[in-house]
Amino acid sequence: MIDLMGYGAFFLSTALIFGLITLGLNLQWGLTGLFNVGISGFVAIGAYTSAILTSPDAVDRVGGFDMPIALGWLAAMVVTALAAALTGFATLRLKADYLAITTFGVAVVVQLVALNAQGLTGGPFGVAFIPRPFAGVQDQAVLFNFLNLGVIAAVTLAVYLALEHVSRSPWGRVLRALREDERAAISLGKSARSYRIQAFAAGGAVMGLAGAVQAHFIGFIAPNSYLPTLTFQVWAMLMVGGSGSNRGALLGAVVVWSIWVGAGAFSAAVIPGDWQARAASLQIVAIGVMLCLILLWRPQGFFSARRRG
Amino acid sequence: MTLQFIADGLISGSLIGLGAIGITLTYSILRFSNFAHGDLMAWGAYGTLAVVGGIGEVVGGAAPIGALSFGWPLILAALAGMVMTACLALLLDWLLFARLREKGQSIIVVMASFGASMALRSLLEFIFSSSPAYYSRGIQMAMPIGFGIRITPDQIVLLGVTVVLVTAMHLFMSRSQTGREMRAYSQNPALARVVGIDVSGVVRATWIIGAALACAAGVMVGILVQIRPLMGLDLLLPMFAAAILGGIGSVPGAVLGGLIIGLSEAAAVQLIGAEWRSAVAFGILMAVLLVRPVGLFGRAER
Numbered sequence: 001m002i003d004l005m006g007y008g009a010f011f012l013s014t015a016l017i018f019g020l021i022t023l024g025l026n027l028q029w030g031l032t033g034l035f036n037v038g039i040s041g042f043v044a045i046g047a048y049t050s051a052i053l054t055s056p057d058a059v060d061r062v063g064g065f066d067m068p069i070a071l072g073w074l075a076a077m078v079v080t081a082l083a084a085a086l087t088g089f090a091t092l093r094l095k096a097d098y099l100a101i102t103t104f105g106v107a108v109v110v111q112l113v114a115l116n117a118q119g120l121t122g123g124p125f126g127v128a129f130i131p132r133p134f135a136g137v138q139d140q141a142v143l144f145n146f147l148n149l150g151v152i153a154a155v156t157l158a159v160y161l162a163l164e165h166v167s168r169s170p171w172g173r174v175l176r177a178l179r180e181d182e183r184a185a186i187s188l189g190k191s192a193r194s195y196r197i198q199a200f201a202a203g204g205a206v207m208g209l210a211g212a213v214q215a216h217f218i219g220f221i222a223p224n225s226y227l228p229t230l231t232f233q234v235w236a237m238l239m240v241g242g243s244g245s246n247r248g249a250l251l252g253a254v255v256v257w258s259i260w261v262g263a264g265a266f267s268a269a270v271i272p273g274d275w276q277a278r279a280a281s282l283q284i285v286a287i288g289v290m291l292c293l294i295l296l297w298r299p300q301g302f303f304s305a306r307r308r309g
Numbered sequence: 310m311t312l313q314f315i316a317d318g319l320i321s322g323s324l325i326g327l328g329a330i331g332i333t334l335t336y337s338i339l340r341f342s343n344f345a346h347g348d349l350m351a352w353g354a355y356g357t358l359a360v361v362g363g364i365g366e367v368v369g370g371a372a373p374i375g376a377l378s379f380g381w382p383l384i385l386a387a388l389a390g391m392v393m394t395a396c397l398a399l400l401l402d403w404l405l406f407a408r409l410r411e412k413g414q415s416i417i418v419v420m421a422s423f424g425a426s427m428a429l430r431s432l433l434e435f436i437f438s439s440s441p442a443y444y445s446r447g448i449q450m451a452m453p454i455g456f457g458i459r460i461t462p463d464q465i466v467l468l469g470v471t472v473v474l475v476t477a478m479h480l481f482m483s484r485s486q487t488g489r490e491m492r493a494y495s496q497n498p499a500l501a502r503v504v505g506i507d508v509s510g511v512v513r514a515t516w517i518i519g520a521a522l523a524c525a526a527g528v529m530v531g532i533l534v535q536i537r538p539l540m541g542l543d544l545l546l547p548m549f550a551a552a553i554l555g556g557i558g559s560v561p562g563a564v565l566g567g568l569i570i571g572l573s574e575a576a577a578v579q580l581i582g583a584e585w586r587s588a589v590a591f592g593i594l595m596a597v598l599l600v601r602p603v604g605l606f607g608r609a610e611r
Contacts, residue, residue, distance in 0.1 A: 035416050037344070037423055090598050096416045097342040098598060101549045104344070105591040108546050116584040228542070232427045235420070281434035288428025292405055295421050 002142055009145035011261065012254075016149075016156045017214045019253035022237045023159055023246060024206030030243035031167055032199040033179040034088075035096055038103030039207060039234050041110035044226035045083050046076035046208025047215040048114065051127040054216070058129075061122050069131055073212045080208025081201040088197035099200075107228065114223035126222030130215050148217055155213055156250070159206055163246050166202075175199050229284060233260065236287050239294045242301020251303045260287070311457045314575035320464050320533065322571020323471040326564035327526035328544055329551035330478060331519025337495040337558030338515045339410065341418040345401070345426035346523060346548065347541025349394055352429060353524025354531040354540065355437055357383070357390030361444060376462040378445045379532060387528045391521040398520035399513065401425060407512075426542075433538040441535040444528075467529050474525060475564050478518070482560055487514050495558050546587065547574070550594040556607025565605065569593070 021043060028034045036042075050072035057064030067075075087106055091099040114121045121127065132138065134147040166172050177185040178192050186192055215221045233256065241252020260283065267279040294301070328350055335343045364371075364382040371380040405425060409418045451459035482488035487510070494501040494511045502508060523541075530540055551570050555562025574589045597604060 033416070035419060090595055094598065094602050097336070097419060098553075098602070100344075100416075100419055101342055101546075101553070102594065102598065104549070105546050105594055109588050109591050112585065112588055228427070232423070235423070278435050278438060281431040281439075284431035285428045285435065288424045288426075288431065291424035292421050292428070295417055295424070296405070296408055299417070 006142040006145045009142070009149040011257075013145070013149045013152045013217060014214075015254045015257040016152050016250075017210055017217065018234065018237060018257050019250040020156050020159060020210035020213065021207050021234050022241065022249040022253045023156075023163055024203040024210065025234055025238050026203075026243060026246055026249040027163060027166075027206065028200055028203035029238065030245070030249070031172060031179070032175045032196060032203075033096075034092075034196060034200050034203075035100045036103045036200075036203070037100050037231060038087075038105070038107035038110075040226040040228060040230040041103070041107035042080050042084060042204050042207040043211035043214075043230065044110050044114060044223075046080045046211030047221050047226070048121055048127065048211075049079045049208070050076040050212035051130045051215045051221055052120070055127055055130050058122070058127075061119050061127075063127075069133060069216055072216070073209055076208045076212035077205040080211070081205035084204025084207075085197055085201035087204075088200040092193050092196045092200070107226075107231065111223055111226060114226065121223075124223060126220060126225075127215075128220045130219050130221065132216055132219045152213060152217065155209070159209070160246055160250065163206075167246070171195075171198075232284070232287065232291075233257075236291050238301075239291055239299075240301055241303050245301070245303065248301055248303040252301065255302075256287075311579070313458055314579050315572065316454075316458045316460050316464070317578075318572030318575030319568060320468060320571070321574065322568035323468060323475075323564070324526045324529055324533075324567070325544060325547045325551050325571050326567025327471060327474065327522050327529075328548040329555065329563035329567050330475075330560055331523050332548050333552040333555065333557055333559065333563040334491070334495075334515050334519050336552065338491055338511060339406070339418075341406075341410075341415045341422065342549065343519075344419065344422040344545065345429060346422075346519070347543075347545040348426045348429040348433075349398055349520050349523040349541070350527035350530070350544065351433055351536075351538055351541035352397055352527075353390045353394040353520070354527035354536045355433055355442075355538075356393040357386045357524070357528050358437075358442055358444065358531070358536055360386035360389045373445070373447070376449075377466060378447045378449055378463050383444055383528075383532075387525065390528060391524045394520040394524035394527075395517040398516040402512070402516055430538050430542060437538065439538055441537045442531075443535055444531055463532055467532065470525075470529070474522065475560075478522070478560055481518075487511075491515060543587070546594070547571075547590040550590040550597075553602075554593060554597050554604050556604030559604070559606040562604060562606035 021039060025036060025039060028036050052063055053065050053067045053075050054069055054072040055063055056066055083106070087102055091102045115124055133151050134144055137144050137147065174185065174190050174195050178190065178195060182192055237252040237256040238249055240256050241248030241250070263283050263286070267283070268276065271279045328346065332343060332346050335341065335346065361382050364386060371382050373380045405421050406418055409421050449461040449463055451461045453459050482492060490501070490506045491511050491514060494506055494508065527540065547570050551566035552563050554569060555566030570590050570593060573593060574586050577589045578586055
């Protein structure tokens with residue numbers, strides 16, 4: 001029973017971290033209509049920034065800054081926002097597809113740096129000994145898990161409230177106006193490119209924060225945590241929840257993560273050992289088909305009453 | 310630095326260029342960037358592998374042609390693979406892309422192609438497992454052709470095949486009725502409809518050509534390197550970069566873009582190391598977007 005509660009807290013923490021990433025995507029796509037296919041790259045930038053700044057000295061890479069966790073999270077947001085702003089700066093005066101292609105490239109390059117720039121990122125072995133919040137009670141697993149869940153829930157709530165506020169603010173209204181009718185918004189004197197870059201950077205900051213929170217929750221990061229599958233899961237979460245709605249984004253994250261974990265547990269129990277790896281790829285096929293079906297039949301998602309533009 | 314990078318770059322560049330033709334046509338005619346294009350490549354390579362296996366079962370092994378690593382079964386299978394890949398592309402269009410195109414938001418189609426790409430790739434992993442496969446286990450000796458450059462017989466023949474395919478494509482686009490219709494539709498869809506161009510025919514031709522060339526490129530990668538479910542994903546960024554560098558909609562541009570990227574990658578492998586290869590395409594892409602987003606042969610979009 002105690003184990004189950006501990007697992008429940010762990011599960012929910014992971015789901016909420018996905019929820020955070022999805023909230024960031026919702027600001028970019030749901031509110032502003034910017035298509036990001038490099039989510040895994042931006043999450044990784046946040047995770048690595050915070051991990052490098054806060055972890056103790058390691059032999060083969062830059063480090064030993066031993067900064068407090070909160071500072072690491074802040075830096076993660078700033079660095080990821082800068083990376084996103086640069087991406088936006090290069091592409092947002094062009095057609096939407098160019099942003100998509102470039103973000104895809106960002107994810108490829110971030111993965112490459114994580115794998116090969118050993119002096120910065122630890123290479124394939126990643127960064128270990130990332131300080132975890134409440135490390136003092138780490139031996140009491142249940143308490144530790146619940147305290148961490150509390151922190152993650154608080155961060156998620158704060159970001160959720162901030163984004164709700166933002167989407168109703170004049171700034172958020174401009175973003176929506178740009179998405180719905182670009183010409184009308186421009187004729188009112190709003191610079192489409194500048195607003196879009198701001199929104200893309202802000203969404204990137206949320207993704208970077210999520211990456212940092214996850215890095216400190218697990219205590220260890222490696223390049224293979226940031227593969228395209230992550231991008232894909234987050235998109236599925238937003239589409240299930242209904243793009244444009246922050247509540248939908250969070251609900252979608254919890255639902256899709258439950259399905260994902262449930263399907264994984266099911267196939268682990270039913271499918272014989274040597275077929276497990278293959279069964280894992282069926283999981284991705286199922287989510288891909290689901291994403292396409294939602295786009296075809298229910299583009300507004302399942303938890304969103306509002307219709308998208 | 311030896312001149313070997315020229316041979317390596319021309320070969321990988323021509324493969325990128327073949328793939329980029331499909332990307333540039335889909336973008337200029339169907340108006341979306343197809344993230345599933347690399348997976349068409351991988352499906353073509355695996356489809357061909359299955360047919361080669363089938364032929365081997367029925368008639369037994371065939372001797373390779375001359376100094377090449379493969380015999381007639383692979384050539385036959387590649388043709389069958391091109392037909393199968395084209396059918397797969399048409400099926401995807403009918404099931405997914407055509408329906409979403411009707412709704413009018415092109416970025417939704419891009420997203421669908423992203424979902425389809427994940428599904429297609431993972432399905433390959435499920436069917437064939439993620440370990441690499443080969444058309445032939447033989448090892449070819451590279452022969453010196455002067456200037457310190459070495460090249461294998463396979464590479465020479467496949468370079469020749471690429472030249473033939475690209476020339477045929479160019480003649481098709483510039484001389485044939487369908488090619489002219491495709492170019493007309495990409496330049497002005499509304500006007501093309503008014504003068505009575507069969508739009509669904511143009512869409513079909515675009516998918517068939519793009520998929521068949523993707524399959525050809527996939528098979529060549531399979532012959533020269535290996536066949537993996539991720540092979541298409543790995544080539545996706547260079548192919549996009551080549552299409553944009555050459556100018557969206559331009560077939561010669563896509564090929565030239567592919568060659569430039571292939572050569573730069575090969576040079577980078579020698580100068581800074583093989584592990585940074587994939588960053589080259591990204592660097593070129595960013596440079597083009599910042600300096601000349603319409604590419605070498607592109608026209609400003611209306």
